[in-house]
Amino acid sequence: MADWRDAVTNMVYEGRIKVPYLWSVGETGSRFLEALRDRQEIWGTRCPQCRKVFVYPVKHCGECFVPIGEWVRVGHSGTLESFTIARYAHSMQPVAPPLAYGLIRLDGADGSLLHLIGDADLGKLKVGMRMKAVFAPERKGAITDIRYFTPAG
């Protein structure tokens, strides 16, 4: 059977979906982000039932399915539970590759926080090493008000 492409050229149509959003962060997230911005403090919420401290904070425990009202300030430092170094470049990345990510369990928190790793010898990263938050000099109420985590001393 003849290939239709012998008769016509397949057309390719280029497009882009660009839609702005305004996401309401809500009470819990706004308190968390405000503390990052104004006081350089990291706060979590503690489930009244399982006593787990969630950072970023949540308003309801996914495990116990109960509301959470208690706030707990956690440390600026913690333990590196995992890391990766992304070697590729895409437009959603905030900095140029190689780009290091970590899962950091902050002192006083259960579970870990996903964030960038910076100011580090990437070849020397090790699971279990101590990390500390470095705040951005100009903060605007975003997760990137913590600029990155860096190996602690």
Add this chain to the structure above:
Amino acid sequence: MDKIAIVGVGQTKYERHKIDTFEEMVFEAATKALADAGGEIGDIDNVVTVSNDFWDGRTISSMAVQAAAGSWGKDISTVEGDGTFGALYGLMRILSGSFDTTLVVSHIKGSEGVMNLITNAMFDPIYQRGLGIDATSAAALQARVYMQATGYTEEDFAAVSVKNHGNAKNNPYAQLPKSITVADVMASRKIADPLKLYDCSPISDGAAAVILANQKGIKRFKKAPVWIRGVAHCADSYNLGYRDLARSRALKKAAAKAYQMAGITDPLRELDVAELYDAYSYMELMWMEGLGLAPEGKAAEMVRSGATAMGGKLPVNPSGGVLSSHPVLVAGMARLIEATLQVRGEAGGRQVKGARTALAQGINGPCGQAHCVFIVGS
């Protein structure tokens, strides 16, 4: 549960940069499934489509393929998630008592969008998305947690890739049949440590379809039914930081339910073949452990021993798995189709001799947040 069977399956070849449109791919898969079943579109009571608006680049992506799915004048609804979840929903629609047959169709054109940008958008916009995380960098974080928990090496992961790309040589639908060695995987380009190019599944295009029927519905078709003996679905935390990334609780629960339903007490002995969602090499090991096919920390040894190779005790991914073709959303349905072909004895060069009971698994969400497990049997 009333007995539900798979009576027809169809899939396109999986390729990158497929020239076919969404509609052409869906029509191909749907008509192949009908031909396979020995039925016609009039035999279908309702249709389920599986698609994702971000991947398709249009909102309500499901509506655009309605004609190609044969749904004009029929009840149609949609699952936005892996094809195994679509098949589970299609099965439930029959169990609801409203229908005797369901056609479930899934499609993707991974090559027409940008995977990293699209999967970045699955993460929380307030806390995670701005960091630039995507499916691959998240998987790399999970791979390292898993190495830490099990002591597995990058070579252990590489062995999975070698096996699956080799198996793909027997699957005419697979995108990347390859003869490679562990050394080739280890030398392949670094993507996101510890993952290298050959630890990662490719960008793929394709479509797949299954036809489900109850005991009344199967009479409309000529094909011998393959029965769904067990099926279950379970999800865990969306946020990676709140989940044990090395041990999938959701998969353990889904597997336990599916096995119980199928009356399986010793899956390693009772299953003849398994098709798993190995989007990244390490996942096959992790899912084997979650499914109870290997004790925790022992899956790599099983792969090394050849027990999961063709001719082994339990061949895993004779099709080449997701590492050899990764049509997102379609890939879990492809696992279910492969399981069906195996118990029919119609899997051609990738047939596991005498296979009577097969397992298929699909995942959804970052790093396998949710799992769907099917057990099918002749």
